[in-house]
Amino acid sequence: MALLRLSALACALAACGQAGAAPGVASGIAPPVGWTSLPEIATAVGAAARAEGVTVDGAEAWGEPAMGCYAAWVGLHGEGATSQQVMQGLEAAKLTLTDVVKPELGDDGLITLAFERAPYRGHLRVRVAAPALTMLACFANDREPAACELACTPLLGALK
Numbered sequence: 001m002a003l004l005r006l007s008a009l010a011c012a013l014a015a016c017g018q019a020g021a022a023p024g025v026a027s028g029i030a031p032p033v034g035w036t037s038l039p040e041i042a043t044a045v046g047a048a049a050r051a052e053g054v055t056v057d058g059a060e061a062w063g064e065p066a067m068g069c070y071a072a073w074v075g076l077h078g079e080g081a082t083s084q085q086v087m088q089g090l091e092a093a094k095l096t097l098t099d100v101v102k103p104e105l106g107d108d109g110l111i112t113l114a115f116e117r118a119p120y121r122g123h124l125r126v127r128v129a130a131p132a133l134t135m136l137a138c139f140a141n142d143r144e145p146a147a148c149e150l151a152c153t154p155l156l157g158a159l160k
Helices: 009-014 038-050 083-092 143-155
Strands: 054-064 067-080 094-103 109-117 120-129 132-140
Touching: 038 054, 038 067, 067 094, 067 143, 083 109, 083 120, 120 143, 132 143
Parallel strands: none
Antiparallel strands: 054 067, 067 132, 094 109, 109 120, 120 132
């Protein structure tokens, strides 16, 4: 239950406005050339991840809003940092999920998937090492999806 709001990451990202700064630990991920830091999205992602028993270690976001390209990273630890909770949260967020790959044995490992919730479409990678979890989402609207996909591919590869 603790990760249901976090797992609705794509929904939170798609609805973010502009304000504030994000807490904590840095991702160490370099955004694509030309993308800028979007602390307002990072703040919203961090807030969406907060729940009883969960500590948000850090949140970052970047984008090229004129092209409609966005990415967000969040790291956390606590109860519920499991593959099962992530998947339940994504399903509860009413996202269309495709190309889902998740750990087969145990809970630790990498979850990768594509998601869609109009007008956004993107990819999500989640590194689960219970009780810690790191998520990286990269997504775009309909403005320049091919250019965003080209930028997202190497970015998502940064989450090992």
